[in-house]
Every structure is written in C-alpha cells, then in structure tokens.
Amino acid sequence: MNMEAAMLRVRFTQSIFLVALAVFFPLTDALAANGALALPPASIKHLKGGARGNLSALKLRDQNFYDDNPARYVSLLPGRGKYDGYREYRMPVAAAPASVRAMRVEVNFNGPSPAKQAWSWSLYNWNASRWVRVGGNAGSVEWEWKTLVFAIPNPRRFISADGRIRLRVVSSNARYEGRMDYEAVHLLYTPAAPPAPASASIPLPPAGRLYHGVYPGGRTGEEDDIRLADLTAYDAAAGKTAAWVYFSDNWYHGRAFPTSTAAWIRRAGRVPYIRLMLRSDPDGGRADPVFTLARILSGAFDNDLHGWCAGARDFRTRLIAEYGVEVNGEWFPWNGKWNGGGIRTGYGDPAQPDGPERFRDAYRHIIQICRDEGANNITWVFHVNDGDWPQVNWNRFENYYPGDEYIDWLAVSSYGAQTPSDDYWPVFRESMDAVYPRIAALSPAKPIIVAEFGVTNGNPLGSQPQWARAALTDLINLRWPRVVGFSWWNERWQNDNNPAHDTDMRLQANPALARVFQLLVRGNINVLGTIP
Known part of the structure; x- marks a missing residue:
C-alpha cells in the first residue's frame, strides 16, 4: 500500500470513528456531563484457556492494519473448545456508579474472520446476576486490526455498588487465538461536586x-x-x-x-x-x-x-x-x-x-x-x-x-x-x-x-x-x-x-x-x- 493510499484510509477510518462517537455519545449528553473516563482493565481472569502478553498493553491503542508487535498486544489462547475469560474494571472513588450517564466499550481486535471464529463480548449485569452480550467481531477483516465500539444502554446495571465492571469475551471455537491491542470501558458521568482548584x-x-x-x-x-x-x-x-x-x-x-x-x-x-x-x-x-x-x-x-x-x-x-x-x-x-x-x-x-x-x-x-x-x-x-x-x-x-x-x-x-x-x-x-x-x-x-x-x-x-x-x-x-x-x-x-x-x-x-x-x-x- 503506498503512503497516499494509507493516509486516505487512516482519514476515512478516523472519520467513521468520530461519527460513531457522535452516535454512541450524543452531543447533548456529552455537554450535560461534567466528567469522562476511559477505564483500563485492572485484572484478568481466564475461565477457559489462557493469555500471552502483559495486561498493561491494553491501555494503549498502538497497533494498526497489519502491525504485529507481540509486546504491544495480548493474545487470548483458547483452551478446551474455546476461550472464555473476563477483565475487571474499577471506577475511581470520585465517580459514583449512580452518576454514570453513558457507557461504551472499545476494543482494538485482530483475529480470524468471523466465519472461521466468532468472538463475543458481554457485560455482567449485577442486578440480574447474568451476562449480557454487547457485541462481537462481526465485520472485522481477517488478521487486520479493527476498532470495535459497542454502545451500552442502561449502563448502571453493569456497575456494582463498589464500582466494579466485568467485561467477558468468549470465542466460538478453539481453532485460533484472538488478539487485543486495546480494551477500555468509556464512561460519561456527573461528578457529585467538582473539586476546588488549587x-x-x-x-x-x-x-x-x-x-x-x-x-x-x-x-x-x-x-x-x-x-x-x-x-x-x-x-x-x-x-x-x-x-x-x-x-x-x-x-x-x-x-x-x-x-x-x-x-x-x-x-x-x-x-x-x-x-x-x-x-x-x-x-x-x-x-x-x-x-x-x-x-x-x-x-x-x-x-x-x-x-x-x-x-x-x-x-x-x-x-x-x-x-x-x-x-x-x-x-x-x-x-x-x-x-x-x-x-x-x-x-x-x-x-x-x-x-x-x-x-x-x-x-x-x-x-x-x-x-x-x-x-x-x-x-x-x-x-x-x-x-x-x-x-x-x-x-x-x-x-x-x-x-x-x-x-x-x-x-x-x-x-x-x-x-x-x-x-x-x-x-x-x-x-x-x-x-x-x-x-x-x-x-x-x-x-x-x-x-x-x-x-x-x-x-x-x-x-x-x-x-x-x-x-x-x-x-x-x-x-x-x-x-x-x-x-x-x-x-x-x-x-x-x-x-x-x-x-x-x-x-x-x-x-x-x-x-x-x-x-x-x-x-x-x-x-x-x-x-x-
């Protein structure tokens, strides 16, 4: 791919992403909210399979197109039949769960085509004590990095009383690994009171x-x-x-x-x-x-x-x-x-x-x-x-x-x-x-x-x-x-x-x-x- 074509593709991708943000976080909500957070994962738990890579790599989106730097992403490795695991996110004390107005999940994902292996993300509903599917890798291109964005309706049900959020990912089979370069839970919230300037x-x-x-x-x-x-x-x-x-x-x-x-x-x-x-x-x-x-x-x-x-x-x-x-x-x-x-x-x-x-x-x-x-x-x-x-x-x-x-x-x-x-x-x-x-x-x-x-x-x-x-x-x-x-x-x-x-x-x-x-x-x- 020549440089001009690559830059055009980047601009197009950025435009689509900005449009997506406008859809998922309407302007009126964004202006009404006084705080924004992008929570990185605090911990990971594997229910089936394991992982290769450092969890801290998920804090920074830095892989694009066909980049392949294993130090910059986490590989999810299926066990018997599939991969199954979740990351836990924690809200800071200053942001009360009841103050959250909007939520979205962002994942920079790389893996096989959805036809060969589907990956799905779910959030844990603390009120109903069950997992709720929020999105998947549909539309991704085989072994090319793609940013997946999932809008989350009624977000407060997915936040525990002490501010924990659990995000689960499951593969449909064990044939391939899935890779994540970035995963974050983005929140808009209204602080109880803005901190006084010093x-x-x-x-x-x-x-x-x-x-x-x-x-x-x-x-x-x-x-x-x-x-x-x-x-x-x-x-x-x-x-x-x-x-x-x-x-x-x-x-x-x-x-x-x-x-x-x-x-x-x-x-x-x-x-x-x-x-x-x-x-x-x-x-x-x-x-x-x-x-x-x-x-x-x-x-x-x-x-x-x-x-x-x-x-x-x-x-x-x-x-x-x-x-x-x-x-x-x-x-x-x-x-x-x-x-x-x-x-x-x-x-x-x-x-x-x-x-x-x-x-x-x-x-x-x-x-x-x-x-x-x-x-x-x-x-x-x-x-x-x-x-x-x-x-x-x-x-x-x-x-x-x-x-x-x-x-x-x-x-x-x-x-x-x-x-x-x-x-x-x-x-x-x-x-x-x-x-x-x-x-x-x-x-x-x-x-x-x-x-x-x-x-x-x-x-x-x-x-x-x-x-x-x-x-x-x-x-x-x-x-x-x-x-x-x-x-x-x-x-x-x-x-x-x-x-x-x-x-x-x-x-x-x-x-x-x-x-x-x-x-x-x-x-x-x-x-x-x-x-x-």
Whole structure:
C-alpha cells in the first residue's frame, strides 16, 4: 500500500470513528456531563484457556492494519473448545456508579474472520446476576486490526455498588487465538461536586537575592529515590537549608503524582520541584518506545495526565514542575532528534522543524490538562541545556519554547566536568555568558534559574572547590541579573568498574567544597534557604 493510499484510509477510518462517537455519545449528553473516563482493565481472569502478553498493553491503542508487535498486544489462547475469560474494571472513588450517564466499550481486535471464529463480548449485569452480550467481531477483516465500539444502554446495571465492571469475551471455537491491542470501558458521568482548584504561587525573591535549591542525590542514580537523610546531609554541609528540592518522577516506575516524595519534602519546609519524566527506562540517547511526543499529542496518555494533574491539585500547596528537562540535549527522548528532527513536512507548521514543534505542543498539552484539572499551584519551568546537542540550527532551544502564556520560569543546566576522565574543563562563567543572552531573549520578563550546576571531584584538569567558588561568586554578585535562584546537583554515581572513575559532586564528600558553600552561602543574607 503506498503512503497516499494509507493516509486516505487512516482519514476515512478516523472519520467513521468520530461519527460513531457522535452516535454512541450524543452531543447533548456529552455537554450535560461534567466528567469522562476511559477505564483500563485492572485484572484478568481466564475461565477457559489462557493469555500471552502483559495486561498493561491494553491501555494503549498502538497497533494498526497489519502491525504485529507481540509486546504491544495480548493474545487470548483458547483452551478446551474455546476461550472464555473476563477483565475487571474499577471506577475511581470520585465517580459514583449512580452518576454514570453513558457507557461504551472499545476494543482494538485482530483475529480470524468471523466465519472461521466468532468472538463475543458481554457485560455482567449485577442486578440480574447474568451476562449480557454487547457485541462481537462481526465485520472485522481477517488478521487486520479493527476498532470495535459497542454502545451500552442502561449502563448502571453493569456497575456494582463498589464500582466494579466485568467485561467477558468468549470465542466460538478453539481453532485460533484472538488478539487485543486495546480494551477500555468509556464512561460519561456527573461528578457529585467538582473539586476546588488549587492556587498557590511562588513569589520572586527580593531584588538582589537568590533562592538556593538542591538535588540532594539518591541511591540508584535514577533521581526518584531521594530521602530526607540525603537532604539533611546536604543542608549540614552547605550550612543552609535548600528552598526547593529537585527530583525526578519517572513514569517507568508509575504514572501517578509522586505524593509520598512531595509530602515529605513539604513536611521538611521546602517546595517540591518535580522533573516530569515521561520515559520507559533510564537509558538515554534513543527514541522512547512508548512516550513519544506524537503519542502525547494524540491523547494516548491523557487519562494518566489528568490523574497526575489531579494529584498535583489535591496536594494543594506550592509545586515547581517541568517536562522535557534539557530538551535541546539528544540524551533525552523528548529531544527533537527522536521526534521528527529538522523535517518540516510531517507535522504542523511547514515553516517549523517538526521535532521542536512537537515538543512545544506536547508541553502545552500537558500544562493545559493541569489547568483544566485546577492545578494552579504549579510553577511551570522551561529547562534547557547550556549547549545544543546536536549542534544544528533546528535544535536550538529557542525552537522548543512553549511561550510566555504557558511558562512561568526559564531554567538552564550548566555543568563543569562530569567525570574524572573528562578531557575538557568547562568554565561556568564562559558557559553562562554564552547561554544567558539567548535564554533571556526568550521572554523579556520571565525569571531565570540555574536549575542544575555542579562539577565532579577528582578530575586532574581542575579543582572542584575553585570551580564552585567562581560559579557561586558570579551568581551571588548578579553577573546575570535575571537569575533568581540556583540548585547544586549533589550526587555521586558510578561510571565503570574502576572506583577512581566515579563521579562525586557531593558537598559532604569533599570538606573543601563544603567550606566554599559555608563561606558564600551559609551566612549570606542574599541567599535564601526558604520560600516565603
């Protein structure tokens, strides 16, 4: 199939799907309802036969036409005579069963022709204690992915008092397997009361003063396992508390708002600063297999993002957050290199490079979801590296900026040598002098922070304490006048099997480095350890 024919087919399929949505969820109902949910399966039970694949694959529709990636779907394997099993779905506490106004079931299915093997879906009627057939694979094309949509009349009978929904699928024989790439129960409901928005902002420091923050270091190097002990060790070495505490929220460990970490940071009297890391693993320098910018823009993770933003709202107090840390660096999967690069014909405005344009729109999408959820307690940061990698015009960080209407603060990372084996010694002043005019030009008034800076000990090309002293002196003396805060990267990590090659930026590991902070930070009234 040539590309033009394929695109026409996609457009036709999308048109049919949109028409189907209009039929199954009439416009008046959709406008009358205040809430929408797409429930993924919470568990699976096989009554006859079994399955191959991970249940989590059913959360994302990503197989089309003749795609065949077994990691992305679940194969239902018949036992004696047929396959028979059900998935259970659970409504969130905020959506009462009695508030449900409409329901539909969506399945992305692949299997033999209906003439060879029929598959039928049923919902459990909790009132009558029996299964009710709601649809089947009639009309599907043999071994081609097809989205099946079943409208469910009188939906409340299919929801238990505690919010459970059971969806059963049965095959007519045992000759073939059936495949599902996506299965969800979609609901429209009326919330009992909309949650109150949270509103909490962070004031700028008084003129001439700077906020002092930190990434306090963790245990695994994945930046999401920081502890109070890590923070207090840094505070003691620096001689002053950190106003914000920086950490990563890695979605390969879970997609919920990181309430536990944020809560202990708040109890310690600091503001949580969250790096929102939509990625599948900690490996860098490649495209992410799941969390691409295109999928974010398509709405594939909207349910997760709504949940995350609702968690941020319900946290109620002040937060700092960023998506796309060091976006102009190819070591992270949201960099344009992995999302269209400098091509201008695959997405959006043909005058803009696709990779940066996709990022810009994806970040706007995330922020808008949080605004829709009422999470107005977040200060949003646009965070770049001090150098563009790859060093090509389309990858200049200016191309990625979402705009003043979305971003509150601008931020930069500027490091010295990051391993003892590095054969170069970046000077903080030189790096900042080069990047500061560019980042300041993004917006005439947005405050700027040095979100990450640090240098390792043990590199023969330079002294860690001297590097830090020069950097802090320039920051405190306001060499870059719109900079309102900084945070040291206080971490140790292993680079290879030779301990002499380990990176160590921790103040508590080098008394000479700690003395620099105690001299320039501890008693300095212009360096603030709290946010009023």
